[in-house]
Structures are given as C-alpha cells and as structure tokens.
Amino acid sequence: MSNQQLSTTRRAFLGAAGVAAVGGLALGGSAVAQNEARNGARRYRVTVTNLTDYQPFTPPAVAVHRSDVELFSVGEMANEAVQQVAENGNLGPFSELVDSTDAIRGSAVGSGPLVPRTDPGETDLPYFAELHVSADASARYLSFISMLIATNDGFTGLDTVRLPSDVNASLTYVAASYDAGTEKNTERFADLVPPAQTLTGLDWEGEGTGMSDPDLAEDGVITPHPGIMGVGDQDPERFGWDDPVAAVQIERIE
Numbered sequence: 368m369s370n371q372q373l374s375t376t377r378r379a380f381l382g383a384a385g386v387a388a389v390g391g392l393a394l395g396g397s398a399v400a401q402n403e404a405r406n407g408a409r410r411y412r413v414t415v416t417n418l419t420d421y422q423p424f425t426p427p428a429v430a431v432h433r434s435d436v437e438l439f440s441v442g443e444m445a446n447e448a449v450q451q452v453a454e455n456g457n458l459g460p461f462s463e464l465v466d467s468t469d470a471i472r473g474s475a476v477g478s479g480p481l482v483p484r485t486d487p488g489e490t491d492l493p494y495f496a497e498l499h500v501s502a503d504a505s506a507r508y509l510s511f512i513s514m515l516i517a518t519n520d521g522f523t524g525l526d527t528v529r530l531p532s533d534v535n536a537s538l539t540y541v542a543a544s545y546d547a548g549t550e551k552n553t554e555r556f557a558d559l560v561p562p563a564q565t566l567t568g569l570d571w572e573g574e575g576t577g578m579s580d581p582d583l584a585e586d587g588v589i590t591p592h593p594g595i596m597g598v599g600d601q602d603p604e605r606f607g608w609d610d611p612v613a614a615v616q617i618e619r620i621e
Contacts, residue, residue, distance in 0.1 A: 408501045410621035411530065415511065416495040416614040417481040418541075421605050423488075423566040424523070424613070425456040425514040426477035427496055431506040431530060433470045438510040438526040441589050445547040449512065449589075453522040453547035455577050456514045456560050473502035480516065480566060488568035506530070511542065511615055517563040517606055519583070520550040521592050523613045530617055537618045541611035544594075548587030550579065554599030554606075558583060567606070 415427040430436070439449050448464045451457040458476060465474045477496040484494040508527045515521035523542045531538045546552070556564060561575035591610075595603040 408503060408621070409506075409619060410499065410501050411509075412618045412620050413475070413498045413500060413509070413511075414495055414614075414616040414618075415477070415481065415498070415513070416616075417483055417612070418614055419483050419515075419608045419612050420485060421483055421487055421567060422518070422608050422612065423483065423492075423516045423562070424481040425452065425516060426458070426479055427481065427498065427511060427513040427613075428452070428458055428461050428474070428476045429498055429500060429509055429511045430465060430471045430474040431500055431502040431509050432472060432527075433505055434508060434527070436468065436470045436508070436510065436527065438512065439524060439545070439589055440526065441545070441591065444588050445549055449522070449524075450520070450547055450549045450579075452512050452514050453520040453545075454514075454550050454579050456516065456562075457577070461512070472506035473500045475500040480562065481513070482566055488566045490566060492566075507532075509615075509617060511613075513613070514560075515544060515592075515608075515612070516560060517567055517601065518546075518592070518595075519552045519554070519558060520547040520585075521545065522547060525615060528615075528617075531619045534619055534621060537616060539614060539616040542613040542615060543610040544592040544608065544612045546587075546590050546592040548589055549585055551583045551585050552593070552596070552598070553583065554595060554597070554601045556600045558599075 413429050417424050448460040451460045465471050475498040482492045510526050512524040523544050525542050528540050559575050560577050595601050595606045597603045
C-alpha cells in the first residue's frame with residue numbers, strides 16, 4: 368500500500384445539528400446508500416481493512432465531500448451521527464446527515480460487519496470491504512467511520528482526508544481507535560451490542576443492547592481510546608488492540 372499515513376486531521380462537526388437517531392443496529396442487509404455525482408462523475412474504490420486481532424467492526428461508512436464537512440474532532444463532543452455509530456452501530460443518523468447537506472457529494476456503506484482476519488467467531492465474514500462511490504470534482508475529501516463492536520462507545524474513523532486526484536492514483540491511510548465520550552466504558556456484555564458476543568465466538572447468556580442507556584451517559588468529548596482495561600467481562604489480552612486498527616485504501620478508478 369502506497370503513501371501510508373496516519374490521519375491526524377480531527378475537526379469539529381459534521382454539519383446538521385439535531386439529526387434524530389433512526390433505524391436499528393446496522394449489521395447486515397442491503398449494502399449501499401450512495402448519492403450519485405451531479406456532474407463530471409469521478410469514481411473511487413475504497414477498501415477498508417480490519418487490522419485488529421479480535422475486534423469486529425460494523426459495516427464501514429464513507430462519505431466523499433467538500434472541505435467544509437467535518438466528521439469528528441478529538442477534544443470535541445461527538446455529534447449524533449458519530450454517537451449512534453459508536454454506541455449502537457446505528458447508521459441511520461449518518462444516512463440522514465448525508466441527505467441533509469449538499470456538501471456531501473457521495474457516500475457508501477458496507478453490506479455487513481468486518482471481522483478480524485483470524486475470524487474468532489468462525490463467522491466466515493470478511494475482514495475487508497470494497498466500497499464504490501462516485502462524486503463530482505468538487506468532492507476532494509473522504510471521511511470514514513465504523514464502530515468497534517465489542518466496546519461501549521469505541522469507533523475508528525478518518526476525518527477529511529484527501530482523495531487521489533488522478534485516475535489510477537491511490538492513497539492509503541491508517542485509522543486509529545477513538546472513544547466517543549458518550550457512554551461509560553463498563554466493558555460488560557449486557558451493555559454492548561449483541562453481535563459483540565457472536566462475532567467474537569463467546570457463549571454469553573445475556574442479550575446485550577442496541578440502544579443507548581441514559582444511566583451510562585457520559586458528557587465527555589472524543590479522545591483516543593484507552594483500550595480494554597479489564598473492569599468488566601472482557602479480558603484485555605483478548606479484546607484489546609494496538610493502533611492503528613484499520614487501513615483505508617482509496618483508488619480513483621475513473
């Protein structure tokens with residue numbers, strides 16, 4: 368992979384305040400919600416790879432956009448779209464956000480979870496996803512987000528990284544892990560989304576939850592994720608990870 372770099376661009380807010388949470392846990396079903404380019408379409412192939420040993424991801428979501436779109440920023444509060452992905456794997460607010468601003472020129476969402484290459488839950492699911500997205504020439508940046516499923520409010524993402532400008536050019540970024548600062552890190556399976564058990568190969572009696580719990584609300588800001596500390600049900604040796612957790616290769620194909 369060429370031009371590998373760790374994204375350090377972390378800016379504050381992805382437009383539309385007050386987007387309501389809609390939909391449920393987005394872990395399957397139809398693959399793509401994509402805005403077609405208006406004029407002079409450029410096509411990109413975006414390959415997202417899970418680099419962890421044990422943490423599955425929710426379906427990756429990408430948006431290609433103009434410079435005034437900002438997805439998340441370390442040290443700032445998470446918006447509704449980021450919070451719902453990070454806590455519940457809920458991509459509804461992200462889709463609503465894509466539709467709410469003309470500055471986002473194209474988007475795509477994967478068809479299912481990405482498990483680690485070792486596939487600890489023996490799911491036969493992939494560890495990478497290839498997304499295709501089109502946009503006009505005014506879209507010069509890409510943002511990406513996906514939940515770390517076996518966490519309370521952990522996610523990985525990129526905010527406003529450059530798209531390759533030339534046909535057949537490619538850029539590869541690596542993405543770190545973040546804590547949304549919106550839910551306490553109990554590390555209890557009862558407080559995690561249900562697929563956290565299935566996708567990691569655990570037999571757990573509890574069901575988990577795909578909804579935010581007001582009792583666990585944390586009025587914090589986005590920070591680098593501290594990792595699994597062993598305060599709940601999770602063994603840090605199994606569920607922990609090292610950054611970066613994802614690789615994102617962007618190729619301009621037309």
